[in-house]
Amino acid sequence: MFPDVLLLLCVAAYMRRRPRTRRYWVHPMLQERRRKGQFRTLYRDLRHHPEKFFGYTRMSVSSFDGLLAKLKDALRRQDTNFRLAITPTERLLITLRFLATGHSYAALHYQFLMGRSTIRYLVLDTCKLIWKVLQPEFMPTPDVPMWEANMQLFWEKHDFPNCLGAVDGKHVRLVMPAFTGSLYYNFKKFFSLVLMAVVDPNLKFIYVDVGAYGSSHDSSVFQHSRFGVKLRTGQMTLPPPRPWPDTVEPPYPCVFVADEAFALSEHVMRPYAQRDMTHKKVVFNNRLTKARQVVECAFGILANKWRIYHTAIKMQPKYAIIVVKATCILHNYVRTLDSMTIEEEEGDLSNSALVTLPPATLRGPISAIHNRDKLADYFVP
Known part of the structure; x- marks a missing residue:
């Protein structure tokens, strides 16, 4: 009987509780959004000063307009009798400002005079649309002509033959996720998820895989990714x-260059270990490093342009994945339309919020070891 009586008392106490009422339907400060919000006071002026607009959104006015044209229909919401919908332009501007600065939802709340939950929803929704709309055009599945063009550019720019792309994995910092134990806790003693990427000689992403636990190793992440499995x-x-x-035979397979964190295989070429180094091995490592640096530069540009990477991302991992994928496809979009070069980017590309994983100790198959030795002989005839 006692549990039943206790339950009845709890129900009675709940029913007597004074219902909570909202103080405001819309806070008076937020009602001034269309008159005093940053979109209203700053956006039009920024468009008349392209250099300021670029600093604010991290893309040119023409690129912004092109992106807006692609997303406008999907971002448009219906007005109601209670309130006017947030315009597609404002939705995109807030999202780009979030990615470009890493500001919290609270900071954007005061800048744009919009509710925190509203900003959170529209940022994630817009990031999803950015990836969905841009990915087929700006990160398509490569075909043979695309691979062959990459090989030609790698040979012309970096003196590395039969190279299709550079592979690397980086840690993206996270605020400690709840209920995950040590899964996202990496060897650098902070929480992160792994961004695995393949980059072409123009510093664009060919493929990205986001979401592996920070405790995972680069080689394992790559092998279990969709790209690695294929x-x-x-x-x-x-x-x-x-x-x-400048040779006639024999034919050798096309490869992706990687650092010591990856295992040597038929299509993945990594440098020699630092022990027992010879002149031939040193030359080979230098040539491979020169080709592999494109992925390091791409990560550096990504982090310096979209400065959400400069601090730990305050999101659950499943939402951080959406944001990271959006920045990767925006990286390709901006480099394609604005033709940015490394020298035009600000900051030190080597000092980024993305951290490399430690070396792997896996020994490659005999055929891969033979191909690497032959390539080293090719570099030092």
Whole structure:
């Protein structure tokens, strides 16, 4: 009987509780959004000063307009009798400002005079749309002609033959996620998720995989990613083996260059270990590093342009994945339309919020070791 009586008392106490009422339907300060908000007071002036507009949104006016045209229909919401909908332009501007600065929802709340929950929703919704709309055009699945163009550019710019792209994985800092234990706690003693990427010689992302636990190793993340599985099982559409430049035979497979954190394989070329180094191995490592630096530069530009990477992202991992994917596709979009170069980016590209993982100790197959030795001989005839 006692549990039943206790339950009845709890129900009675709940029913007697004074219902909570909202003090405001819309806070008086937020009602001034269309008159005093940053979108109303600043946006039009920024468009008359392209350099200021670029600093504010991290893209040119023409790129912003093009992006808005692609997203406008999906971002438009219906006006009601109670309130007017937030315009697509304002939604996109707030999202780009969030990505470009890393400001909290609270900071944007005071800048744009909009509710925190509203900003949170529209930022995530817009990031999803950015990836969905831009990915087919600005990060398509490569075909053989695209791979062959990359090989030609890698040889012309970085003196590395049969190279399709550079691979690397980086940590994206997170505020400690709830109820995850040590899954996101990495060897650098902070919480993160892994951004795995393949980059072309123009510093654009060919492929990204986001969301692996920070405690995971680069080699493991790559092998279990969709790209790594297709590469390992032969499902990737790659150019056939071919001789290196200025040689006739034999043909060698096309490869992706990577650092010591990756395992050597038929299509992944990594440097020699630092022990027992010879002149030939030093030359090979230098040539490979020169080609592999494109992925480091791409990560540096990404972090310096979208400065949400300069601090720990205050989101649950599933939402941080959405934001990171949006910045990666925006990176390709801006580099395609604005033709940015490394020298035009601000900041030190080597000092980024993205941290490299430690070396792997896996030994590659005999055929891959043989191909690496032959390539080292090719560099030092």
